[in-house]
Amino acid sequence: MEDLLAQHRVEWLGSLAPYMDEEDCSFANGFLDCCTVEGEPGDLMDVAENPLWATVDEFTGPACIFLSPSLRYRAMDVEAYRAERVAELGDFIGNVIAGIYEGIRASAYDAPSDYARAAGRDHQSWRDYFASIMTK
Numbered sequence: 001m002e003d004l005l006a007q008h009r010v011e012w013l014g015s016l017a018p019y020m021d022e023e024d025c026s027f028a029n030g031f032l033d034c035c036t037v038e039g040e041p042g043d044l045m046d047v048a049e050n051p052l053w054a055t056v057d058e059f060t061g062p063a064c065i066f067l068s069p070s071l072r073y074r075a076m077d078v079e080a081y082r083a084e085r086v087a088e089l090g091d092f093i094g095n096v097i098a099g100i101y102e103g104i105r106a107s108a109y110d111a112p113s114d115y116a117r118a119a120g121r122d123h124q125s126w127r128d129y130f131a132s133i134m135t136k
Contacts, residue, residue, distance in 0.1 A: 016052055019044060028057075037061025041130050048130070064130045078102045 010017045025035035041064040048064045086094030
């Protein structure tokens with residue numbers, strides 16, 4: 001299997017290949033599953049909506065990829081998420097992160113926003129934000 005990956009990894013990554021740490025990406029069931037994305041957000045906008053992201057379960061990299069509409073949301077119950085985070089991050093930080101996740105799922109942080117009044121402008125979408133830094 002490793003020989004097959006070594007031979008075809010770049011081809012299988014397609015237009016994402018220039019932005020990947022090739023040694024830190026893995027495939028599951030024949031599809032990209034886990035990766036580290038390298039590059040500046042402005043440089044990544046062209047590939048942020050690539051449908052190849054749809055199979056990625058875990059990645060490290062800029063938020064413009066994390067916010068890609070091609071990525072899928074995998075809902076987890078709080079205890080499963082807590083167990084995963086504690087295993088990955090340790091007891092203290094894992095429980096802190098799980099507590100934040102639990103609050104988000106319970107809508108504990110939902111509140112009316114006075115953003116437009118405070119900022120003097122409407123809120124900017126992520127797409128508009130990343131497009132604006134692309135041109136700088």
